[in-house]
Amino acid sequence: MSTITVTPCSGAGAEILGVDLKQLHDDELALIRQAYADYGVIFFRDQSLTEEDHIALARRFGEINVNRFFAAHPAYPEIAMVLKEAEQTTNIGGGWHTDHSYDHDPAMGSILVARELPPSGGDTMFVSMYTAFDGLSDGLKQTLRGLRAVHSARHVFGAGQGYHKDTDAGGNRIGNSAAAEALTDPVHPVIIRHPLSGKEALYINPAFTLHFEGWTPEESAPLLEYLYSCCVQEENVCRFQWQPGSVAFWDNRSTWHNAANDYHGARREMHRITIDGCPLEAA
Numbered sequence: 001m002s003t004i005t006v007t008p009c010s011g012a013g014a015e016i017l018g019v020d021l022k023q024l025h026d027d028e029l030a031l032i033r034q035a036y037a038d039y040g041v042i043f044f045r046d047q048s049l050t051e052e053d054h055i056a057l058a059r060r061f062g063e064i065n066v067n068r069f070f071a072a073h074p075a076y077p078e079i080a081m082v083l084k085e086a087e088q089t090t091n092i093g094g095g096w097h098t099d100h101s102y103d104h105d106p107a108m109g110s111i112l113v114a115r116e117l118p119p120s121g122g123d124t125m126f127v128s129m130y131t132a133f134d135g136l137s138d139g140l141k142q143t144l145r146g147l148r149a150v151h152s153a154r155h156v157f158g159a160g161q162g163y164h165k166d167t168d169a170g171g172n173r174i175g176n177s178a179a180a181e182a183l184t185d186p187v188h189p190v191i192i193r194h195p196l197s198g199k200e201a202l203y204i205n206p207a208f209t210l211h212f213e214g215w216t217p218e219e220s221a222p223l224l225e226y227l228y229s230c231c232v233q234e235e236n237v238c239r240f241q242w243q244p245g246s247v248a249f250w251d252n253r254s255t256w257h258n259a260a261n262d263y264h265g266a267r268r269e270m271h272r273i274t275i276d277g278c279p280l281e282a283a
């Protein structure tokens with residue numbers, strides 16, 4: 001095994017150097033799994049993954065969840081295209097969110113590979129839901145442990161909603177609105193016991209959480225907004241600057257992410273593979 005270093009980033013996550021993701025030995029895989037559970041998002045540099053390597057890597061962590069809404073790679077349906085053309089103004093994944101909280105068994109995580117980057121900008125920001133939870137008072141933590149929240153995707157991926165309000169954003173990048181309208185809204189614990197780390201994490205997000213179970217949206221909004229503001233405190237945010245060969249692997253149950261849309265006039269192409277998860281248990 002080569003010398004592997006795991007260096008925590010400021011705010012959230014860790015950078016892992018000294019591995020080749022194309023040929024991971026079992027002991028390297030075990031180290032990566034542990035870092036993923038501990039930090040919620042892990043970053044790699046100077047990789048040279050083909051599309052087949054990307055798929056093979058994802059399969060070492062679980063079953064691939066073929067995206068219902070994002071355009072697929074023309075040759076590899078397992079890969080979702082996260083694309084912004086130079087003439088487009090809206091990006092995919094702008095705004096704080098975690099992927100797939102609108103599913104009853106939310107996805108475990110996603111592996112994002114940089115394929116074409118703008119000359120500058122296009123960073124991805126992450127926050128840790130472990131840190132966000134830890135920062136709350138004991139009293140609020142205890143109240144939240146008793147709550148569940150309703151999540152949905154219809155207002156984001158449904159016909160005439162979210163991405164489809166803007167043909168530039170929808171267009172041929174996001175589709176299949178019928179699948180969004182057919183979803184039934186899941187209810188998840190607000191504080192989960194993380195399935196890998198066993199730690200408590202806050203599990204709500206601004207994109208897909210509608211309201212607390214048994215509360216109206218109006219009653220829920222002030223507490224949700226307060227919690228969201230705690231999550232994105234500057235000291236909780238990691239800003240990952242992509243370079244050719246960079247790879248990010250995040251856990252959807254313990255992090256949020258937000259793709260910066262600050263590179264108008266340039267093209268950015270990322271390839272994302274999402275891995276199936278499991279039902280979430282309350283803490």
Ligand code: SIN
Pocket residue numbers: 082092093094110112123124257258259260270272
């Ligand atoms: C996403 O939300 O999956 C996209 C993240 C990015 O493009 O940086």
